[in-house]
Amino acid sequence: MRLPHTEVARRSPRRLGLGLAITGVVLSLGGCGLAGAQGKLSDGYLPEGATEGADRVRSLWLGSWIAALAVGGLVWGLTIWCMVAYKRKATDPPLPVQLKYNVPMEILYTIVPIFMIGVLFYYTDRDERALTDTATPPDVVVNVVGKQWSWDFNYVTGNAHEAGTQAQLTGKPGVEATLPTLYIPVNKRVEFQLTANDVIHSFWVPAFLQKLDMIPGRVNTFQVVPTREGTYAGKCAELCGAYHSRMLFNLKVVSQADYDKHIADLKAAGNEGLLGPANLRTPIIPQDKNLLSTEGN
Structure with missing residues (x-):
């Protein structure tokens, strides 16, 4: 049944108003969610x-x-x-x-x-x-190794290492504590030397507001000076296979004393030395002779 023209005309403004109202609510809710997750409008919704x-x-x-x-x-x-x-x-010609x-x-x-x-x-x-300037000598050098689907951390300066395993995401509280955790000291210049064991990965800590790819056969480097202590989420930002979403890690920015204690704890647990490149699919060509060592595993 066709509605009279007047009825259609009467309903159109109401439908338009309803559509605009729904759009406004959706945008408002989306903006609130974004602001809560990422930051303030004055910061461009970026993380702190x-x-x-x-x-x-x-x-x-x-x-x-x-x-x-x-x-x-x-x-x-x-x-x-x-x-x-x-x-x-109305008086204009049909064509301009x-x-x-x-x-x-x-x-x-x-x-x-x-x-x-x-x-x-x-x-x-x-x-x-x-x-990306790495001309300034760093206080701490860490070799981060990406692998399907976890992370290894070589503390080059501290001559210790930690091997990570794939995250088991159960959906229950406390999973974060089981993730591989990288420690760096606050207010110190830290150089990350990034390598990959198998496929292309990407080292991303959103709170750094920068990330860098990890490519087999290459050593990519960048430096940061962390200014705030705390625990920050890290992840792989390059689709790297079936369990890419589980390639997570924690990054702890701690005091120098806590950093030194963590290195000492690793050595006490038998993790002294650095993980070597023996299991790499592609040989790594280090830019720094101190980057990798065949000591350890």
């Missing part, structure tokens, strides 16, 4: 950074969004203005008058985007170079 380099990442992130919103607002504003100012009138190209305008909207991309590239490259 735990390293010196986090502020640099946050500034680049916020600056990029501000520029994008400004450009988007300008484009939408001009679009709406054109829609209103040049709205077709065909105009020739406006060469200055063509040049303008070709050069401006190139300029915008150039500025974004400059600041991104500047910050990326700073974040």
Whole structure:
């Protein structure tokens, strides 16, 4: 049965209003969830950074969004203005008058985007170079080895190691305590030397606001200076097989005394020395002769 035109017209605004209300609720709930999980709006919903380099990442992130919103607002504003100012009138011909190209305008909207991309590239490259710079001698060197589907930690400076096993996610409280746990001292420059045993993995601690791939046959490095003590979640950020989602670890930023105690505990448990590359599918070419040792397992 077809509704009268007046009935359809009466219901349309109500349906539109209901749709807008539902959309608003969904966006509000989504925003609340995002804010609670990631951070505040003023931080661009990023996690609270735990390293010196986090502020640099946050500034680049916020600056990029501000520029994008400004450009988007300008484009939408001009679009709406054109829609209103040049709205077709009943007296207008059925087809618009065909105009020739406006060469200055063509040049303008070709050069401006190139300029915008150039500025974004400059600041991104500047910050990326700073974040990946390893010229400063580190206080602590840790070789993190990714494997299907867990992590091994070689404390190169402390001459100790810890081998991880795959996480058993039972859904019950306390699973976090069973994950491989990496210890680093607060306010010390820590260099991570990243290697992989089998396939490509990615070392990611969200609180660092940066991550780096782990590629078989390569040693990728980056440095951080952790500024806040605490326990932070870590994970693999590269799809690496069936149990990729279980490739989790903890990272503890502790005092120097607690870090030294952990190294001593590892040695007392028989984990003195470093895990060697004997089980690697692809030979590793260390960039540092102290990176890996054949001592230990």
